Amino acid sequence: MITGGIDVGSLSSEAVLLKDGEILSYSIINTGADARKAAEQVYQTALEKAGLQSSDVDAVVATGYGRLVVPFATKQVTEISCHARGAFFLFPEVRTVIDIGGQDSKVIRIDGRGNVVDFVMNDKCAAGTGRFLEVIARALELSVAELGKEGEKATRVAEISSMCTVFAESEVVSLIAQGVPRPEIVRGLHQAIAERTAGLVQRVGIVPEVVMTGGVAKNSGVVAALSQKLGVKVLVPQEPQIVGALGAALLAQKLAQ
Amino acid sequence: MDLYEFMRGILREQRWGKVLSSPLTYQLVEKALWLARKGFRWRATYLMARFALAQTKKAYTGEAPVVWTSAFFPVEIVWGLGLCLFSPEVAAAFITSLGFADQALSQADQKGYSRDLCSFHRCIAGAAADGYLPPPAALVASTHLCDGAPLLFQNLAEHYKVPYLVLDVPYESTPEAEKYVAHQLAQIWNTLAEITDRRPDIGSLARAVDYSNQFRNHLEAVNTLRCRIPAPIQGSEMLNYLYLFFAGQGHKEAAAVFACLERELESAVDSENRERFRLLWLHLKPYHKGELMHFLEKEAGCSIAFEEMSHVYWPPLDPVNPFPSLARKILSHFAYKPLEWRIAVVDALARKYQVDGIVHFSHWGCRQSCGGSLILRDALQEKGWPVLLLDGDCLDQRNEAPGAVLTRAQAFLEVLEGRKEGSGGIAEK
Numbered sequence: 001m002i003t004g005g006i007d008v009g010s011l012s013s014e015a016v017l018l019k020d021g022e023i024l025s026y027s028i029i030n031t032g033a034d035a036r037k038a039a040e041q042v043y044q045t046a047l048e049k050a051g052l053q054s055s056d057v058d059a060v061v062a063t064g065y066g067r068l069v070v071p072f073a074t075k076q077v078t079e080i081s082c083h084a085r086g087a088f089f090l091f092p093e094v095r096t097v098i099d100i101g102g103q104d105s106k107v108i109r110i111d112g113r114g115n116v117v118d119f120v121m122n123d124k125c126a127a128g129t130g131r132f133l134e135v136i137a138r139a140l141e142l143s144v145a146e147l148g149k150e151g152e153k154a155t156r157v158a159e160i161s162s163m164c165t166v167f168a169e170s171e172v173v174s175l176i177a178q179g180v181p182r183p184e185i186v187r188g189l190h191q192a193i194a195e196r197t198a199g200l201v202q203r204v205g206i207v208p209e210v211v212m213t214g215g216v217a218k219n220s221g222v223v224a225a226l227s228q229k230l231g232v233k234v235l236v237p238q239e240p241q242i243v244g245a246l247g248a249a250l251l252a253q254k255l256a257q
Numbered sequence: 258m259d260l261y262e263f264m265r266g267i268l269r270e271q272r273w274g275k276v277l278s279s280p281l282t283y284q285l286v287e288k289a290l291w292l293a294r295k296g297f298r299w300r301a302t303y304l305m306a307r308f309a310l311a312q313t314k315k316a317y318t319g320e321a322p323v324v325w326t327s328a329f330f331p332v333e334i335v336w337g338l339g340l341c342l343f344s345p346e347v348a349a350a351f352i353t354s355l356g357f358a359d360q361a362l363s364q365a366d367q368k369g370y371s372r373d374l375c376s377f378h379r380c381i382a383g384a385a386a387d388g389y390l391p392p393p394a395a396l397v398a399s400t401h402l403c404d405g406a407p408l409l410f411q412n413l414a415e416h417y418k419v420p421y422l423v424l425d426v427p428y429e430s431t432p433e434a435e436k437y438v439a440h441q442l443a444q445i446w447n448t449l450a451e452i453t454d455r456r457p458d459i460g461s462l463a464r465a466v467d468y469s470n471q472f473r474n475h476l477e478a479v480n481t482l483r484c485r486i487p488a489p490i491q492g493s494e495m496l497n498y499l500y501l502f503f504a505g506q507g508h509k510e511a512a513a514v515f516a517c518l519e520r521e522l523e524s525a526v527d528s529e530n531r532e533r534f535r536l537l538w539l540h541l542k543p544y545h546k547g548e549l550m551h552f553l554e555k556e557a558g559c560s561i562a563f564e565e566m567s568h569v570y571w572p573p574l575d576p577v578n579p580f581p582s583l584a585r586k587i588l589s590h591f592a593y594k595p596l597e598w599r600i601a602v603v604d605a606l607a608r609k610y611q612v613d614g615i616v617h618f619s620h621w622g623c624r625q626s627c628g629g630s631l632i633l634r635d636a637l638q639e640k641g642w643p644v645l646l647l648d649g650d651c652l653d654q655r656n657e658a659p660g661a662v663l664t665r666a667q668a669f670l671e672v673l674e675g676r677k678e679g680s681g682g683i684a685e686k
Contacts, residue, residue, distance in 0.1 A: 065660055065664070077671065078664050078667045078668040078671060079664070080664070080668035080671070081668060081671045081675075104661065115672075115675040115676070116668070116671065116672045116675060117672070118638070118672075119668060119672075121661060121664070121665060203631075
C-alpha cells in the first residue's frame with residue numbers, strides 16, 4: 001500500500017510518500033503565493049523522486065493551513081494530529097511535541113498510543129515562528145540556516161525584550177547600531193524564542209520525551225536554548241520539516257485499509 | 258430560515274444606523290416578518306423576533322420612557338414599571354448579526370475606546386456616539402459578572418446626560434448580602450418610577466415576577482426536552498434567544514416564546530441529525546459572519562447539545578416578596594462565586610446532556626468568563642472531559658484568526674474521534 005501526506009504550510013510545503021510504513025520519498029518547497037499550486041508541485045516532485053504516478057497512491061491526507069485547497073486529497077486532517085502521529089512514529093517514547101512552523105507554534109500532548117490528549121496553539125502573532133526568524137535574519141544579513149552556527153560563536157547574550165516581529169526587528173537594528181556583536185544578538189534571539197515557547201509548553205505541562213518538529217527545529221541554537229529552558233533534552237528528527245506530512249501519510253494508511 | 262438572514266435580506270443599506278434607528282424600519286420588518294413567519298424552523302423564533310422588534314420600535318418612537326439595562330440586571334424591575342427596556346449588549350449582537358458591527362467598532366476606535374475592551378461594549382459606544390441608539394431616560398447596570406458594563410454605562414449616562422443607577426452586588430452570598438441587594442433593588446425601582454413619572458405599583462411588579470417564573474418554568478421544561486439524543490434543537494439556535502435571557506424575563510411575551518418552544522420540542526424529531534459528537538458550549542457564541550458554528554454543526558456534524566447560558570440556576574421567585582427574591586436570584590449565579598461552583602455546574606451539565614466534549618468560547622475582553630478558564634479546563638479535564646478553550650471574539654472578527662479558530666475546532670474533534678475509537682485513529686467523515 002502506498003500513501004501520501006501533503007503539508008501545506010504558510011512558508012513551506014512538504015510531501016511524503018510511504019510504502020508499508022517506509023518512507024519512499026519526500027519533497028520540500030516554498031509555498032509562495034499559490035497554496036494549491038504548491039501542493040500539486042510538492043506532491044509531483046515526491047512522486048517523481050519515488051518513480052511513481054499519482055494513480056499508484058492509494059490515499060492522500062492533506063494537512064497544514066492550506067489543507068483545504070489540495071484537490072487530490074482523500075481527507076483533510078489538522079496539523080496537530082499529523083505532527084503528533086509523525087513524531088510518535090519516529091520517537092515512540094514521545095509525549096510532548098513542539099511544532100514551530102512558519103506562522104504559528106503548537107505544543108501537543110500525546111499519550112502512549114500516539115493519541116492527541118491536549119494541545120495549545122499560539123497564532124495571535126508570528127512571534128517566535130519561522131517568519132519571525134526570517135525577518136530578523138534579514139536584518140542581520142544572514143540566512144535562516146546560518147543563525148544556529150552564528151549563535152554558537154557568542155560569548156555573551158544580548159537581551160531582546162520585544163517579541164513582536166516588527167518591534168524585535170527595530171530592537172535588533174538598534175543593537176547593531178550600538179555595535180553589539182552579531183553572534184550575541186543571535187544568541188539573544190534564540191533565548192527569546194525559547195522563553196516564549198517554554199511558556200506555551202508549560203500550559204500543557206512538560207512530559208518527556210520532548211520532540212521538536214517544524215522548520216525552526218533546524219536551528220540548533222533555538223533547540224539548545226529550549227532544552228536549557230525546559231530542563232529536558234529536546235529531540236529533533238533528522239528532517240523535522242516533514243513530520244507533519246509524514247503524519248498525514250501515516251493517517252492515509254488507515255484510510256486506504 | 259435563519260432570523261438574521263431574513264433581516265439582512267431586508268436591510269441591504271449602507272447607512273445602517275439611519276435604517277436601524279428609524280421606527281419605520283421596524284414597522285416594515287414586522288410586516289415582512291409576519292409574511293415570512295412560516296419559513297422559520299421554530300415558531301418560537303418568530304415570536305421572539307416579533308417581541309424584540311415591537312420593543313425596539315417602541316424604544317425609537319418614544320412611546321414609553323426607555324431604560325437601558327446591562328446584561329445581568331434583573332429586568333423584572335423595569336417591566337414591572339411598564340417602561341420600555343433596551344438592552345444595548347443584545348443590540349450589539351443584533352447589529353453584528355446584521356453585518357454592521359465594523360462601522361460601530363471603528364467609531365468606538367475613533368472615540369478612543371481601547372481595543373482591549375469587550376467588543377459588545379465598544380460596539381455600543383460606537384453606535385451611541387453616532388446617535389443611532391434610542392435615547393435613554395435612565396441607565397441601570399449591575400456590578401456582578403461583567404465589570405465592563407457599569408463603567409461603559411457611566412460613560413453613556415454622561416453622553417446622554419441622564420441618571421445612571423448602579424446595583425452593587427457583593428461577591429459573597431450571605432443573608433446580609435441578600436438584604437443589601439434587595440434594599441438597592443427597591444431603591445432603584447422607586448428612583449426609576451420617579452425619573453420616568455410612573456406610579457410604583459407593587460402589583461405590577463408581582464405580575465412581572467410571575468411572568469419571570471413562567472419564563473423559568475418553560476425554560477426548564479425546554480432544557481429537560483433537550484436531554485434527548487439526538488438533540489432536538491441546536492445550541493447556536495438557543496444562543497439566538499439572547500434577547501430573552503438578557504431582556505425578556507418579567508415580560509409575558511418572553512414566557513410565551515419558551516412556552517411555544519416547549520410545545521414544539523415535545524413533538525420535534527431531528528432525524529437528519531447525525532450527531533457525530535455532542536458538545537457542551539460555555540459562554541457566548543460568535544455573532545459575526547465567521548464560519549465556526551456552521552463548521553461545527555453543519556460540516557462536522559456536531560450537536561451543541563446544551564449551552565451554559567440556558568442553565569436555570571436560580572430558584573423560583575416569590576411574587577409577594579419580589580425584592581428579596583430577585584436578590585436571591587442574582588446572588589445564586591454560579592459564575593459569580595469561587596470557580597469551584599462553575600466547575601461543578603459545568604460537570605453536572607456535561608453529565609446530564611451526555612456530551613463528548615466541552616468548548617469554552619473565550620470572548621476577547623471578557624474577564625469574568627475567561628479569567629478562570631485555565632483552572633476550569635484543568636479541573637474538567639481531571640474529571641475526564643475533553644475541553645477546548647477557543648479564543649475568539651463574539652463581535653469583532655478582527656480579533657480572530659479565522660483559519661486558526663477552525664483548525665483548533667477541527668483538531669478538537671479529531672481528539673474526540675480518537676477517544677471514541679480508542680485507537681487515536683481518525684475516522685472518515
